[in-house]
Amino acid sequence: MPVVYIALWVLWPIATLAGGLALAPLTGLAAILLIPFCVARLRLPLYLWPLLAFLGFAAASSSWSPQPMVWADINFSEGRFNIKSEALRVGLLVPAMAVLWVALSSATSGTKRIIRRTALLALVAQAVIVALLSAFETDALALFAPLMANSGEGVQNISRNSLIMAMAAPSLILFATLNRSGGWTLFIAVLVIALEALGLLHRGVHAGLLALVGAGLAIGLVTILPRYGFRIMGCGVAALTLLAPILFGWIARGADASLATSSMEWRLAIWRRVTDLISEAPIIGNGLGVLRTIEDRIPEGTFAGELLVPNHSHNMFLQLWVETGAVGAVCLALFLILVAWRLPDFSRLGRSGLAIAGLFGGVTAIACVSFDLWNAWWWAAVVIVGLLALVFPNPGEMETTRQASEPRTITFGGGSAITMSSVKGAPDTDESRPSGSWTISEEGAPSPLSIDRDETTRNNFNLLRLVFASMVAIYHCVKLSGVDAWTPLTAPLSVAAEIGVQGFFVLSGYLVMGSLERSSSIASYAEKRVRRVVPAYAVTVLACALGALWWVGDARADLSAVARYIVWNLSFLNFMEPNLPGVFVGNPQTEINGALWTLKIEVLFYLILPILAWILRVAGGMRWLLLVAIYVSAELWRAALEQVSASTGQAVWIELSRQLPGQMSFFIVGVAFYLWREALTWRSLLPALGVGLFLLSVTVPAAEPLRALGLGVTSLWCALAWPQLFDAARWGDLSYGVYIIHFPILQVIVALGLFASSPALASGVSAAAILLGSVLMWWTVERPSLRADSAYRKGV
Structure with a gap:
């Protein structure tokens, strides 16, 4: 059959x-x-009785509809049916x-x-x-x-x-x-x-995106709430059905087809006209096909001469109301509620439940903006x-397959202990030495640190982070210098710097997720994050403020502005006060440290991660769906704000698109690869696919939403699968220092006029100063601030 x-x-x-x-x-x-x-x-x-009642009432409504109705054209002698x-x-x-x-x-x-x-x-x-x-x-x-x-x-x-x-x-x-x-x-x-x-x-086709x-x-709803997800969905769409005239009427208030310049604005005008028609017969509706009898045309504007309501309302819920009124809406809402209560718990359905939820959500979204109800x-x-x-x-x-292929549940502290099944990473409490193949044992206490350095540093994470930081520093060197001959390099180096920042986010997702999993508690995790990030950051901010007070009279004359700079920057809100009085006023750009904007994104990710880890634990085997949803939502957020910026001409929307949640897709790729690190094999097509997607995203603007995935695969492949190319942390883990101090050093050298007199010499001096400053930052601030058991201290 x-x-x-x-x-x-x-x-x-x-x-x-x-x-x-x-x-x-x-x-x-x-x-x-x-x-x-x-x-x-x-x-x-x-549960089918209310649906049949709705269909029967809709058919009966044709008797009072102004639209003539022909049920069928059947003539067997002529072969018509x-x-x-x-x-x-x-x-x-x-x-x-x-x-x-x-x-x-x-x-x-x-x-x-x-x-x-x-x-x-x-x-x-x-x-x-x-x-x-x-x-x-x-x-x-x-x-x-x-x-x-x-x-x-x-x-x-x-x-x-x-x-x-x-x-x-x-x-x-x-x-x-x-x-x-x-x-x-x-x-x-x-x-x-x-x-x-x-x-x-x-x-x-924006309806498809919806x-x-x-x-x-x-899918996220039934995954997070497996027992009540379908019921919440059914009741939610039932409520949408019953409240459609109020909800969509409010959305379409003030819409005018004559002023519409896009299909969405025209659609809003259609909704407004349909809600007016609903009010004429709110109980039993105006009858099947009533919208086809509206012959009003748009008098002027972009869509002048077009039908105001082209055959249907482009909203199935409003069409249901205008044709069958409250009677039809109640019947359909009751059907939705009964179906939702009839479905078993999501945990009993598995992938069938995911398919049902995905179809239900997608069809509901399309019903709000597209198609005739009777299509x-x-x-x-x-x-x-x-x-x-x-x-x-x-x-x-x-x-059986699921238990063999998926990683274990994320736990903290005494519930389980982390042990090592292969020596590619270190079971240290700090994320600087990533684990290669970890498993969870049921011994109830953290395993001792017994892996020596040679076995814990055979990866390229430190080298990659240093490369990513250097990409950002090189771009800022060209951008801040104001050297005319370097202007053609600005655009490609800007892309490289953007990739460097995004690469940092991918590695942070992988490494910090490991740090969280290996922490005995949330407090331990928070302590490690603070020790690693805050001391060097605070020293950088305070050093810039003190230097301004020492050398610049305008700064000493406006102590309140200096105080504002210190407070806002120590709060990671650099955009609130990026400048100091009288400092770098003759430079092409006056910001003190324009590279620090990414730190607030990093810190926000640290704050979100424990909550995300808890939700992933609740999601269990369906955690991948949540990760996909976060990835897609982040890319849609960024794309939407970029379109708003393009339509309004306001650059602030571009800046907002670069913040969270717009960057979350890069973090989430790192998190995902950490969670499935044991199931992944690099001896497959995965690296080739990753490199291909990454190159595509760089060369084709329309493919940019694929960059997080491509860059994530490519960077983690280089970090984990390649043999160690160079121990970048032999004399100190310099990547963080390079990132947070290079901008003010470059600004000082620009202010001294060295780039104007000799760009090559200035570049060499800048590189030496940044390297020396990073080494000093590591040995005097970063390393002493770390815990005694940190792999950073032991590995250098």
Whole structure:
């Protein structure tokens, strides 16, 4: 029996390429073929009654609708069998789904495996087709022009496929990551979501982006609250259904189609007009198809001459209200609540639960901004994808694989102890010597420090951090010097400096997560963070202030400004007071230490990490979903603020995009690789994929959301898999010192005029001064501030 459903997936790429209109009749045909085998097992559960009541009332509302309604056009002698009623077409999908559900419920594990593989291939094929059509849109439209009424139909088909892919993205990821390790799972999930998001951004299909966000939020909800997640979701969407006129009416207040310059502004004007129409018949609605009778046109502006309401409201919840009123809304809300209460706990569903949650969240998001409520092909696509939830292996079937492939739970203190299963890292309480392959033992106390230095420093973390810090310092040298001949170098070095900062964040995610896991308590973790970061930072800030008071009269004359500088900078809020009175006023830039802006991001990450670790522990085996959600949210935050900056011309939005949570994707990649460090193998395609994604993100601006993933894989591969190239910490761990002191040193040399007279000599003096200052900072401030058992002290 399930072979009929398999046939649907075989035809899926062809049907979607044609715009998806064939999906509804194909679903109906599949159900008709299966009825003889399933009719005896069909039941009408309680939760379906409100849905049937809603569909029946919607059909009845056509009797008072101003839109003429034709139910069907049937003439067997002429070979015509067309269902004209939209409500009837959608309504027939309910029994069709029930028949397919019963058929799949009896499928064997082998049949389910075939369905999974067929569906995966079909979704990948569709993704490739959509990518090719988007990349070569003009040529594709010309190729298929004889099959279309106009080119607009082809453009709409491509965008429609993009939305289908967004809706099916959770199932695609879940199939592609089945039986894979946590590291590969995270990599594939981020890659799929990033590619989907890039395609949707390229086409301007914002509804698809909302679908990805909605799916992520829904999956996160059931992961964090496995017992009540589905119920909260069902009640939440039920509330959205009941309150739609109030909520969307408030959002659309003041919208005017004549002033609209974008499709979103036009959509808001549509919502405003529809909410006005809802108020005319709030109880039983205005009848099915009422929006098609509105012939008002936009009098002026960008969309002058267009229909104010083009056939539907571009919001299914508002369309439900305007056509069926409060009666229809109550019926559908009751159906949603009953379904949510009918679903078992997420912990009993495993990946099937993830697929259901992702589909529910994505479809809800799309329903808020797109499609006609009675779009039969769309609901057929939802049904076909939704039925995939039945073909995932049961959680019990995957338990052995999960226990073997996933890292243990994060714990602190007496609950468990950390021991070492291979000698690639040090079991030290400080993160400077990263662990290579750690396991958790049940001995109840931390293991002793018994690994000597030769076995704990065979990695390239110190070298990488020094390289990243030097990249930032070199960029600032060129930028601050004001040397005209170096101007062409500014742009490429700016990218290099940005990569240096982002690389720091990746390494911090990996190393500090290890430090947290190895800490006996949160207090111990906090103490280590303070000892490592604050003393050198405070000395740098105070030294600059004292130097200004000693040499600059304006600073002595304005002690309140100096005090403000000290207070704000010691609070890591450098942007509040970046300057000192009279200092560097003749330089191209007057900031005292423009490199310190990243430290507040680092400190915020330190504060967030214990909370994140607790949530990851609660999430258990589903922690990768949370990490993916954080990654995607960070990239969406940054992209959204960059677009706001581009549209408003205000640079402040760019600055905000560079803060948290915009940088969280880099930290989270490091955290993820630490959590799955035992399951990862570098003798695979992973390094090549990472380097490829990193190079792509640097050379193609549209691929920048992939940089955190590519840079993370590349930098950690260099740090962990390569043989040690050079022991950068032999004379001291200088990377932190180089980073925090290079800017004021360069500013002093610029102020002395050395760059103006001899750029080469000034560069050499700057490098020597920075190196000497870093060594002195290490031996006089950083190292004495560390705990006696720190690997930093023992390793140098």
